[in-house]
Amino acid sequence: MSSKVAKADFSQFPDASGHFGIYGGRFVSETLVFALDELEAAYQRLRKDPDFQAEFDHDLAHYVGRPSPLYHAKRWSTEVGGAQIYLKREDLNHTGAxxxxxxVGQALLAKYMGKKHVIAETGAGQHGVASATVAARLGMSCKVFMGEDDIHRQxxxxxxxxxxxxxxxxxxxxxxTLKDAMNEAMRYWVTNVEDTFYIIGTAAGPHPYPMLVRDFQSVIGREAREQCLTQNGRLPDALVACVGGGSNAIGLFHPFLDDEDVAMYGVEAGGDGVDTGRHAAPLNDGIPGILxxxxxxxxxxxxxxxxxxxxxxAGLDYPGVGPEHSWLKDLGRVNYVAINDDEALAAFRKLTLVEGIMPALESAHAVAYAEKLAKTMSPEQSIVVNLSGRGDKxxxxxxTIDGIGIE
Amino acid sequence: MSRLAAVFAKLEKNGRKALVPYIVAGDPSPALTVPLMHELVRQGADILEIGVPFSDPMAEGPVIQLAHERALANKVTLTMVLELVTEFRKSDQDTPLVLMGYANPIERMGYQVFADRAASAGVDGLLTVDMPPEEAEQPTRILRAAGIDNIFLLAPTSSEDRIKKIVSLASGYLYCVSLNGVTGAGNLDIKAVSEKLASIKRFTDLPITVGFGIKDGVSAAALAPLCEGVVVGSALIERLVATDADKTVEQRAALAAALIAEIRSAIDA
Structure with a gap:
């Protein structure tokens, strides 16, 4: 009975005004409302348009390289000695995350809306690279806003x-840094709303962005769900994904939200430790507000x-988080935990050595937590970890942490 | 009658337009804020908009962004802004004060606490840049009960439906943004503003001030006949930071406020 209620609920959010419970919404200056209304109307039309969906699916298959594999990390699982760990290999996508x-989804929206220019914000540069990539392919101009400090680091x-x-x-x-890059991209957008599309990189920002980013990323969870059923004949017991803004996590989690027996863990950046205050874990140690x-x-x-x-x-170094995660936290549907810098670095090395897969430091947070979690589970159980990006970057x-200079 | 209503009634009677300077509280130093406020009034300001500093002022151009950063470097909080208002009110009971800022510092204080403290400090209006009408019903109720007008932005791109929604919640006056852009931008289009103001006036009798992009007497005088008041922010703050930090607080305030005197005579001419 309760599962039926839950099923109806999750698919109906955000509500018509863009809220997930008390979270989300559209807290922007009046000058931006027109552009958001226009985007929302276009997306509501196109999400039901078979031509748009077919083109999106085609691009995901032939340009991104989907479906990404669900890889059983047998050696690592055996070494951990608990649950079987599977990696959803988003690191194998074109551009590496x-x-x-x-x-791809937002640039397609821009194309259907007749916008010639795209802008994006970026922190570590991954979303900037992914935006520049699709802009190049579609022949659109692309401006990427990036914090001065991040430009030096990346x-x-x-x-x-x-x-x-x-x-x-x-x-x-x-x-x-990233939050300021987002402010600046918004300012540019306000001034150039007529011909410019703003590609936001994570499942945050004003409505409809958290919804459309989630929808475009949900291909991760839909594939993983089907792959689990095909490979194991059953759903996993737990999902683990890192959470900065939270787009890879919501993409994995969303198609499983109605599956009550699938536990979910969103892993925030614990930095030096949540109790030190030097971290990026708003769901563990933050307070609701508006940004x-x-x-x-x-x-x-x-x-x-x-x-x-x-x-x-750098990809987790953001003071906010997508509003749907805030809602899922309060509902108790997803557990939000934190992994510190040193644990993430250890996981980076471990997965590289044991499986020959070098995870992005963001994804290494999920890897580290999955190892902790797997130890508490039995070998008959399984965990899917979103390996959201590769670690070359x-x-x-x-x-540098090892004291080795590479130019 | 509220201070805002009284000022607009008096201006209308005298055939004049409101001159509304904007500064950020605590910029460039908290000691300068209250003397500057008084000086702005002396040089012809009718209403003062006082920016509440925020770490992420998303709608501001570079000049006002830096003003917010300087104020935050001076550790200015919303509580301190209200203290500065209290101090100003000791010697000015008539000039309306409007706080302009972003939602998060107010949410963090809580709307009820803010409304009570702001009312007792002597605040007349609040303009929350990132608070759209869809989210504003409860805050508006709380503010109005405390005698504070909730002031809203209207944009060149606001549809008729939105104009209706906004004027149904607004009181005090409306702040019409003159261009698609951030504060201090340079692409002012008088004809477009004129058409927008005409369409807004079909739905409301509230006074309308226009801001964003007003730099001097010429741009202010061009806009003033179209509306009930003009807001000057970035140009004033540029003038303020250009004053010599070695001078006294009073000298700096007078130098910056001279811009307001210049605009006053331009719009009264």
Whole structure:
């Protein structure tokens, strides 16, 4: 009985005004409302348009390389000695992460809406690269807003974006990182709403972004669900995914939300430790508030100012989180946990050595938690970990931590 | 009658337009804010908009972003802003004060607590940049019960339906954004603003002020005949930070406020 109620509920959110319970919504200046209304109307029309869906599916298959494998990490599972661990290999997508599922979808929306220019914000540069990639393919101009500090830290991705024909715009305001890049992209969008499409990289921002990013990323969970049934004849016992803004996690979780026996774990960046205050774990240690157009859990001080976050992983270094995660936390449907920098680094090395798969430092947070979780489970049980990206981009960071200089 | 209603009634009677300077509380220093407020009034301001600093001022151009950053570097909080208002009110009981900011610091304080404290400090209106009418019903009720007007933005792109929705909640005055852009932008189109204001006035008798992109007497004088008031923010703050930090607080306030005197005479001419 209760499962039927739950089934009806999850599919009906966000509600018509873009809310997930008290979270989400559209907290933006009036100057942006027109653009969001236009986007929402276009998306509501196109999500039911068979031509649009067929083109999206075609691009996912032939450009992104989907479906991504569900890989049974046997050696690692045996070594851990608990549940069987499966990796959803988003790292094998074109451009090396789940981000491209969303940029392909949003760029297609831009094309159907007749927009000639796209803009994006980026932190580590993965979403910027994924946006520049699809813009190149569709012959659109692309501007990527990136914090000045991140530009210095991620020189390789900056150059990749430039090779792809994108213009990288250095953001010097505020903390000069991802959140400020998002502010600046919004400001640019307000000034150029007529011909510009803003590709937001995560399941946050004002409605309809959390919904459409989730919908585009849900291919991860739909595939994983089917692959579990095909390979094992049953659903997994648990899902594990890292959560920064939360797009890879909501993409994996959403198609399983009605499956009450599937436990879910969203893994936030614990940085130096949640109890040190130096982390990026708003669902573990934040307070609901309003940032970037939505109500959600935030890292903020007593006066309501957004505070700086800390994580070894640039992709998780964000003070907010997608509003649907905030709602799922309050509902108790998903457990949100944290993994510290040192645990994530250990998992990065472990998976590389045991399976020959080098995870992104973001994904390494999920890997680390999965190992802890697997130990508490039996070998008949199974866990699906979203391996959301590959770790090549992080080699420089890991080498620096090891005291090795690589140029 | 509220201070805002009284000011607009008096201006209308005298055939004049409201001049509304915007500064950020605590920028460039908390000590300068109250003297500057008084000086702005002396040089011809009718209403003061006081920015509440926020870490992520999404709708602001570069000049006002930096003002927010400087205020935050001075550790200015919403509580401190209300203290500055209290201090201003000790010697000015008449000039309406409108706080302009972002939702999160107010949510963190709580709307009821904010409304009570703001009312007793002497705040007349609140403009929350990122609070759309869809989310504003309860805050508006709380503010109105405390005697504070909730002031809303209207944009060049606001549809008729949205204009109707917004005017149904708004009181005090409406703030019409003159262009598609952020504060301090340079692409002002007088004809487009004029058409927009005409369409807004079909749905409301509230006074309308226009802001974003007003830099000097010329741009203010061009807009003033179309509306009930003009807002000057970025240009004033640029003037303020250009003043010599070695000068006294009073000297700096007078130098910056000279822009307001210039605009006053332009719109009164």
């Amino acid at each position: 789940h981000k491209v599922n969303n940029t 020189a390789l991705n900056v150059y990749r974006m430039k090779l792809l024909g994108a213009e990288v715009i250095s953001v010097k305001s505020g903390s000069k 970037h157009g939505n109500r959600t859990y935030l890292m903020q001080d007593e006066g309501g100012q957004i505070i700086e976050t800390h994580s070894v992983s 992080d080699i420089h960071t890991v080498a």
